[in-house]
Amino acid sequence: MNKNETIIMKSKPLIKESVENLKNRCSALKQEGIIPTMKVILVGDNPASLLYTRNKKKFIENLGAECEIIKLPSDLKEDDFLDHVADIVSDPSVHGCFVQLPLPKHLAHINVGELIPPYKDVDGFNKFNVMNLYQGEKGEGALIPCTPKGIVTICNYYGIEIENKNITIVGRSLIVGKPLSLLLTNHNATVSLCHSKTQNLKDHTKQADIIIMAIGSAKFLTRDYLSDSKSQAIIDVGMNQDAEGKLCGDTDFHNIKDHVSAITPVPGGIGPMTILSLAQNLLQAAEKSL
Ligand code: GUN
Secondary structure, three states: OOOOOOEEOOOHHHHHHHHHHHHHHHHHHHHOOOOOEEEEEEEOOOHHHHHHHHHHHHHHHHOOOEEEEEEEOOOOOHHHHHHHHHHHHOOOOOOEEEEOOOOOHHHOOOOHHHHOOHHHEOOOOOHHHHHHHHOOOOOOOOOOOHHHHHHHHHHHHOOOOOOOOEEEEEOOOOOOHHHHHHHHHHOOOEEEEEOOOOOOHHHHHHOOOEEEEOOOOOOOEOHHHOOOOOOOEEEEOOOEEOOOOOEEOOEOHHHHHHHOOEEOOOOOOHHHHHHHHHHHHHHHHHHHOO
């Protein structure tokens, strides 16, 4: 490959390698009489959530583990929702569980991480798992949130160093931006956590070695946010629709790809990494149950 050619950080080759490892771990557990089992709680008919949960189930079943999607009606009463979740998480044959977000409006105030015991919380949303990140990952057996974990995994795979780097994250969500800022800090990066109210955003993106886009705004990051060095790496967490209804990220991929050293595509970049992390967390949880 030409030395100056941009690396397109596809998740596929990494996932192919990781799947072999996960299948082996799954077989080893089965020999001990444990079938790694995930339950997914899905409330309502949000089409994107239906698609994401089906993709997660397919990936997990391909490893030889079990995954059931429990579909609940969108008009479910809060007490009934809480009862369902309590029943599912108390089942000793379930090693991992999560509630697909977003929840319908009348349930959206519920902090789902707190409904799931920390050692089954494969999303990493429970206080115990959040505190683990906060305290520098000292919690034995703690689970790391999936998208942040997937970002570190893909950076390692493509040789994008994190330690001692300046990393600008754009987006402060509870699922990605905030936990990611802690995880990268634990890996000795210097992190700028930017958001919709950040003044002079371009100053933050231009000085970064790595820019991580997680704001949910189609093709937001254009060439004028970049330095002239062509040495920056871009991680795109966005899953948006462009004007033609096609899936696109938070970066204007074709506008910037020749002006950076490496970039994750959408689709085929961080989306599958989130699913890989979920499967890794399930196996970690099942192994811990031994
Ligand atoms: N909806 C979008 N991303 C996620 C995620 O990582 N976990 C859950 N539970 N719901 C989501």
